[in-house]
Amino acid sequence: MKSFGFNSNHTVAQVIESQTPTATGHDLLIEIAAIAVNPVDLKVKTSITGTLEQSKVIGWDATGIVIEVGDQTSLFKVGDKVFYAGDISRLGCYASHQLVDERIVGKAPTSLSATETAAMPLTSITAWQALFSRLKINADVDAGKNILIIGGAGGVGSIAIQLAKTVGKLNVVTTASRVQSEQWCQQLGADHIINHHSDLVLQYRTLGLDDPDYILCLNNTDQHFATMAELIAPQGMICSIVGTQHKHDLDCLKSKSAGFVWEFMFTRPMFKTNDMIEQHRLLNTVADLLDQGTLKTTLSNTIGVLNPTNISKAHQQLASGSTMGKLALTL
Amino acid sequence: MKSFGFNSNHTVAQVIESQTPTATGHDLLIEIAAIAVNPVDLKVKTSITGTLEQSKVIGWDATGIVIEVGDQTSLFKVGDKVFYAGDISRLGCYASHQLVDERIVGKAPTSLSATETAAMPLTSITAWQALFSRLKINADVDAGKNILIIGGAGGVGSIAIQLAKTVGKLNVVTTASRVQSEQWCQQLGADHIINHHSDLVLQYRTLGLDDPDYILCLNNTDQHFATMAELIAPQGMICSIVGTQHKHDLDCLKSKSAGFVWEFMFTRPMFKTNDMIEQHRLLNTVADLLDQGTLKTTLSNTIGVLNPTNISKAHQQLASGSTMGKLALTL
Numbered sequence: 238m239k240s241f242g243f244n245s246n247h248t249v250a251q252v253i254e255s256q257t258p259t260a261t262g263h264d265l266l267i268e269i270a271a272i273a274v275n276p277v278d279l280k281v282k283t284s285i286t287g288t289l290e291q292s293k294v295i296g297w298d299a300t301g302i303v304i305e306v307g308d309q310t311s312l313f314k315v316g317d318k319v320f321y322a323g324d325i326s327r328l329g330c331y332a333s334h335q336l337v338d339e340r341i342v343g344k345a346p347t348s349l350s351a352t353e354t355a356a357m358p359l360t361s362i363t364a365w366q367a368l369f370s371r372l373k374i375n376a377d378v379d380a381g382k383n384i385l386i387i388g389g390a391g392g393v394g395s396i397a398i399q400l401a402k403t404v405g406k407l408n409v410v411t412t413a414s415r416v417q418s419e420q421w422c423q424q425l426g427a428d429h430i431i432n433h434h435s436d437l438v439l440q441y442r443t444l445g446l447d448d449p450d451y452i453l454c455l456n457n458t459d460q461h462f463a464t465m466a467e468l469i470a471p472q473g474m475i476c477s478i479v480g481t482q483h484k485h486d487l488d489c490l491k492s493k494s495a496g497f498v499w500e501f502m503f504t505r506p507m508f509k510t511n512d513m514i515e516q517h518r519l520l521n522t523v524a525d526l527l528d529q530g531t532l533k534t535t536l537s538n539t540i541g542v543l544n545p546t547n548i549s550k551a552h553q554q555l556a557s558g559s560t561m562g563k564l565a566l567t568l
Numbered sequence: 569m570k571s572f573g574f575n576s577n578h579t580v581a582q583v584i585e586s587q588t589p590t591a592t593g594h595d596l597l598i599e600i601a602a603i604a605v606n607p608v609d610l611k612v613k614t615s616i617t618g619t620l621e622q623s624k625v626i627g628w629d630a631t632g633i634v635i636e637v638g639d640q641t642s643l644f645k646v647g648d649k650v651f652y653a654g655d656i657s658r659l660g661c662y663a664s665h666q667l668v669d670e671r672i673v674g675k676a677p678t679s680l681s682a683t684e685t686a687a688m689p690l691t692s693i694t695a696w697q698a699l700f701s702r703l704k705i706n707a708d709v710d711a712g713k714n715i716l717i718i719g720g721a722g723g724v725g726s727i728a729i730q731l732a733k734t735v736g737k738l739n740v741v742t743t744a745s746r747v748q749s750e751q752w753c754q755q756l757g758a759d760h761i762i763n764h765h766s767d768l769v770l771q772y773r774t775l776g777l778d779d780p781d782y783i784l785c786l787n788n789t790d791q792h793f794a795t796m797a798e799l800i801a802p803q804g805m806i807c808s809i810v811g812t813q814h815k816h817d818l819d820c821l822k823s824k825s826a827g828f829v830w831e832f833m834f835t836r837p838m839f840k841t842n843d844m845i846e847q848h849r850l851l852n853t854v855a856d857l858l859d860q861g862t863l864k865t866t867l868s869n870t871i872g873v874l875n876p877t878n879i880s881k882a883h884q885q886l887a888s889g890s891t892m893g894k895l896a897l898t899l
Contacts, residue, residue: 474827476827481817484818485818486815492834493832494697494829496805499818501824504803504823
């Protein structure tokens with residue numbers, strides 16, 4: 238098998254030829270058809286210190302075919318088309334083949350191309366868990382409530398807008414700062430779009446809506462913390478996926494009985510939580526919703542074949558911070 | 569009517585004679601039979617600056633009889649026995665009569681004395697909202713999970729232990745630091761008791777349980793924040809009712825997708841939230857559970873008749889910080 242790894246934080250990807258592994262236990266062996274890139278790829282690459290003896294294979298978004306199953310598997314069989322994000326504590330998907338625990342793998346949607354499919358798993362898991370596991374949004378009681386999504390045009394935002402509308406039945410206010418990203422958010426179903434480079438409290442309140450019961454922060458948490466604390470409705474919850482470098486005043490949320498919760502998509506596989514199979518289930522649901530046309534792929538651009546040059550190209554685009562939706566590469 | 573108010577933070581209560589008000593709108597006029605004291609009473613009294621022209625009537629825990637109903641009421645009629653905590657932004661219950669919005673009033677339990685009843689509303693509302701509205705504990709999915717209650721012997725702790733066991737079906741680990749408070753927590757149904765003056769992480773882990781999915785902090789949040797962040801299980805939630813004076817590092821909860829939420833029992837009445845009637849409903853449920861014997865009153869001591877001397881006596885006992893359960897006074 239072939240994979241692509243980094244031995245330092247400043248060099249291009251190295252090509253690694255190695256023996257294709259065997260699937261054991263809960264693992265599936267996947268022959269990868271397409272992958273997508275995410276900000277976490279850059280974060281892990283940048284965190285490499287010095288020069289590694291063995292290059293680090295990154296990447297957590299893939300689709301492919303099951304070519305072997307471990308002895309404790311029961312959800313998939315050889316030949317199944319699947320999609321998954323995987324586990325950050327294992328080898329990544331910048332590769333021709335990969336082992337992945339079947340409990341965090343979903344059946345691939347049947348109506349999408351490989352790149353359209355590869356664009357979906359990591360961000361769908363993140364957005365789904367943020368909305369329905371962390372914020373515990375339940376359309377039965379929450380339909381019609383307001384959510385503010387800070388940073389709607391990126392990878393997670395692009396699917397979070399859709400899931401908040403279609404599954405959560407929420408009124409979605411999101412932020413975007415350029416004409417193209419505004420249009421992108423509108424096409425994905427956002428009800429209102431405000432600009433995160435201007436005063437969010439003022440703009441939100443100008444909309445004439447009740448303060449948001451939910452806020453999903455997909456951008457600089459440190460920068461937006463005070464604004465979110467001011468805007469959140471009584472009994473509201475804030476969820477963020479972007480780590481903080483500063484400490485924050487929680488007391489300003491107290492009189493509103495409000496709270497703050499993290500979504501980190503690798504928590505379930507990293508800690509092998511009892512409910513890690515929920516990722517399998519939610520990916521299956523997302524596949525169904527994509528096939529029904531309820532959700533749209535968030536793929537915005539296919540970079541080309543997976544090789545060191547195209548990996549660099551994808552990383553440069555990601556690093557610009559202005560990527561709408563997702564970037565994919567093929568095998 | 570007679571009420572008892574404070575015109576400064578260091579004087580004893582003043583007796584105030586005034587005209588009994590009339591019930592309008594959603595209000596009930598209550599003839600009070602017994603009241604209970606809470607740490608929030610001391611907090612509000614201490615926050616008085618200088619000397620007030622009009623003494624401040626405090627107190628948020630009462631039981632009595634409805635003697636008049638406003639024109640927009642529908643839940644109660646004259647003669648009904650009720651119990652309630654009330655609204656911190658209105659006059660308190662250190663009084664013979666009080667107006668209270670019926671949406672935050674419950675029918676009184678029928679099997680308890682007035683003082684046993686007065687002990688219950690504020691702490692039941694706080695504990696119920698903390699467990700079931702903020703931490704969103706649902707016995708259908710959470711039965712058997714672990715909760716750590718820091719400070720179990722106090723007013724809120726004494727009912728939180730019982731609600732977590734009987735309604736939440738949780739395994740309850742609580743903290744106490746004296747032999748009497750340990751016994752008190754045991755009688756209320758706590759499964760394990762550890763000491764908050766020693767290393768909580770070490771003691772908790774010695775129990776051989778999974779890390780707690782829920783932590784309820786009824787004590788110094790600033791002091792316990794790092795410990796709670798370390799102990800909380802992946803995907804777990806921490807709730808506190810004790811305000812912070814310092815900023816805190818939220819990032820240490822990120823890899824676990826954990827969170828922190830406040831419970832402040834006056835949020836619903838203060839902000840007149842759409843769901844403020846939930847306090848009426850939960851108080852009715854608590855009354856039923858008390859009458860069924862599922863819950864026990866947390867009254868530990870009756871101080872005597874409501875007068876300035878007994879108010880001072882009750883406040884001194886509260887201020888000691890070692891009160892188990894609740895202290896009540898009669899009219």
